Amino acid sequence: MTTEPRIKGVYSAATTPLNADQSPDIGLFTRHCQRLLDDGCHGVALLGTTGEANSFSLSERRSILEGAVKAGIAPGKLMPGTGVAAIPETVELTRHALSLGVTRVVMLPPFYYKGVSDDGLFAAYARIIEAIGDDRLQVVLYHIPQVSGIPLSLSLVGRLIEAFPDTVVGIKDSAGDFANMEALIAAFPGFSVLAGADPLLLPLVRAGGAGCITATSNLVAASLRTVYDHANDPAKAAVVETAQARINAYRSLSNSYVQIPTIKAMVGLKHGEPAWTEPRPPLMALNTAEQADLAAKFAQLP
Amino acid sequence: MTTEPRIKGVYSAATTPLNADQSPDIGLFTRHCQRLLDDGCHGVALLGTTGEANSFSLSERRSILEGAVKAGIAPGKLMPGTGVAAIPETVELTRHALSLGVTRVVMLPPFYYKGVSDDGLFAAYARIIEAIGDDRLQVVLYHIPQVSGIPLSLSLVGRLIEAFPDTVVGIKDSAGDFANMEALIAAFPGFSVLAGADPLLLPLVRAGGAGCITATSNLVAASLRTVYDHANDPAKAAVVETAQARINAYRSLSNSYVQIPTIKAMVGLKHGEPAWTEPRPPLMALNTAEQADLAAKFAQLP
Numbered sequence: 001m002t003t004e005p006r007i008k009g010v011y012s013a014a015t016t017p018l019n020a021d022q023s024p025d026i027g028l029f030t031r032h033c034q035r036l037l038d039d040g041c042h043g044v045a046l047l048g049t050t051g052e053a054n055s056f057s058l059s060e061r062r063s064i065l066e067g068a069v070k071a072g073i074a075p076g077k078l079m080p081g082t083g084v085a086a087i088p089e090t091v092e093l094t095r096h097a098l099s100l101g102v103t104r105v106v107m108l109p110p111f112y113y114k115g116v117s118d119d120g121l122f123a124a125y126a127r128i129i130e131a132i133g134d135d136r137l138q139v140v141l142y143h144i145p146q147v148s149g150i151p152l153s154l155s156l157v158g159r160l161i162e163a164f165p166d167t168v169v170g171i172k173d174s175a176g177d178f179a180n181m182e183a184l185i186a187a188f189p190g191f192s193v194l195a196g197a198d199p200l201l202l203p204l205v206r207a208g209g210a211g212c213i214t215a216t217s218n219l220v221a222a223s224l225r226t227v228y229d230h231a232n233d234p235a236k237a238a239v240v241e242t243a244q245a246r247i248n249a250y251r252s253l254s255n256s257y258v259q260i261p262t263i264k265a266m267v268g269l270k271h272g273e274p275a276w277t278e279p280r281p282p283l284m285a286l287n288t289a290e291q292a293d294l295a296a297k298f299a300q301l302p
Numbered sequence: 303m304t305t306e307p308r309i310k311g312v313y314s315a316a317t318t319p320l321n322a323d324q325s326p327d328i329g330l331f332t333r334h335c336q337r338l339l340d341d342g343c344h345g346v347a348l349l350g351t352t353g354e355a356n357s358f359s360l361s362e363r364r365s366i367l368e369g370a371v372k373a374g375i376a377p378g379k380l381m382p383g384t385g386v387a388a389i390p391e392t393v394e395l396t397r398h399a400l401s402l403g404v405t406r407v408v409m410l411p412p413f414y415y416k417g418v419s420d421d422g423l424f425a426a427y428a429r430i431i432e433a434i435g436d437d438r439l440q441v442v443l444y445h446i447p448q449v450s451g452i453p454l455s456l457s458l459v460g461r462l463i464e465a466f467p468d469t470v471v472g473i474k475d476s477a478g479d480f481a482n483m484e485a486l487i488a489a490f491p492g493f494s495v496l497a498g499a500d501p502l503l504l505p506l507v508r509a510g511g512a513g514c515i516t517a518t519s520n521l522v523a524a525s526l527r528t529v530y531d532h533a534n535d536p537a538k539a540a541v542v543e544t545a546q547a548r549i550n551a552y553r554s555l556s557n558s559y560v561q562i563p564t565i566k567a568m569v570g571l572k573h574g575e576p577a578w579t580e581p582r583p584p585l586m587a588l589n590t591a592e593q594a595d596l597a598a599k600f601a602q603l604p
Contacts, residue, residue, distance in 0.1 A: 022429075054414035057390040058360075085387065087583065088359040110584045112356035112413065114449055117560075120584035127324075127583060147416055149451050150584075258419075280389065281429060282412045282422035282452075 009042030012217035030071035040225030075101035083108030311344030332373035342527030377403035385410030
């Protein structure tokens, strides 16, 4: 493997707006993706946890990705989540992405059974990658044990890189444990370690990390880009610290209530687009009092 | 709601054999289902956790259920799992079952997001039931928080029964907490409380429970039937205790290694059918030493 990470930069874990009938609002979604790129994101990591991917059917997921490509977003800027509980469906979604020229995906491990072995997780990823059999594929592993229930150990990551050095090229680490990210960077030169938590972007880039895939980027992509671009420039230290503080303020507010519906509500407040407020069950929209509180606090953000 | 539970008896959480290419071996599966019914099961709860349902694609799940119906198993004896992470796919799988005349299903809540509210879970189940819109449907809720990550609270169960009294008719409680099962029985007369753990069948039936859906039934269905039929007959106390002890011995051995592949290996040992040994990743077959140890201990079982 090279010593330069293959996937670098600020990726938005884009949230997905719904129509009144709870179907994905693909028009508004693609406009949002374009906005994120205009604001400075290197790419859009759609159909992740923030994007409620696992609340959509396979056909809805395909429609959302096709919608983004048809809207003119370059396939090279799209990095969808394709990992589901059943191996054949992960294969199907990943092949579908490749058929659209989208070669980079973020891949959850199978997440129904808990406490499974590293051998079992290795076998699952290996079967998926071998079944897809496409040299173009670049996989970002997805470590988000607080949601998936499935931690990806350093040892497992190492085995996957060794077996598939040109395919397993990165990890999204959303567990929030900076020591784990440092260990990944130290163990695997050239492997893209991407922070899933916004407050860690600055320390991660300074430690040699490759960037981030975060939820707050739906709101403050330009600030994330500032941090990413100038993290290691002492002359820009003050600008960078200010940008990271702004990111942290948005992040903190988004965690006042359940994060994903709160992010959606904040996107709606930012753009005057009330259509954003509804998530799909089991997530629920903020209630009226929460929305009012959020709006008041949102107006005070830097 | 009536005061007599609508779903009663011994249901097998049937395990699913695979062909060498890891596709479901539908012929062997349906023969196994028929064996379970011949051994005394009232029905087969296929495509559950033990059946590795969430490791199969939607089309594989449909094929497995169709295979059982085509093999001549009465639809009224089949109770498939149909709950997946995405509401539209739970609706699709449940409608498919109904289209085959299979009106009883075991339904996991959406299980990707953790820590979701009872309001969110209620909204999810309500949307599913309303979207299906079929008066024939009987839903068994599925409480298995150690795997799904999603506990179903007493209060949530009560709200669902109140909203859908003719549809939400039971619960499979696999958490192993007998006090919770007692609380369900006390709170909801006529609601079918089914034990997901074999050792609890006898105390549960004595406490007014409706029966069980368990993994060990793949091996000792006749003993489970003995317990179920005679739990409250003092004249049969010794026979019942012996049967429950036999069940517990099988259960204990199945927990020596990872349970689901061990159950599969034990079914293979019982019937001389080595095809059973492979699960789908992320579950893994027992290694050679484990298989030898299991075979030696299996030969000693009562």
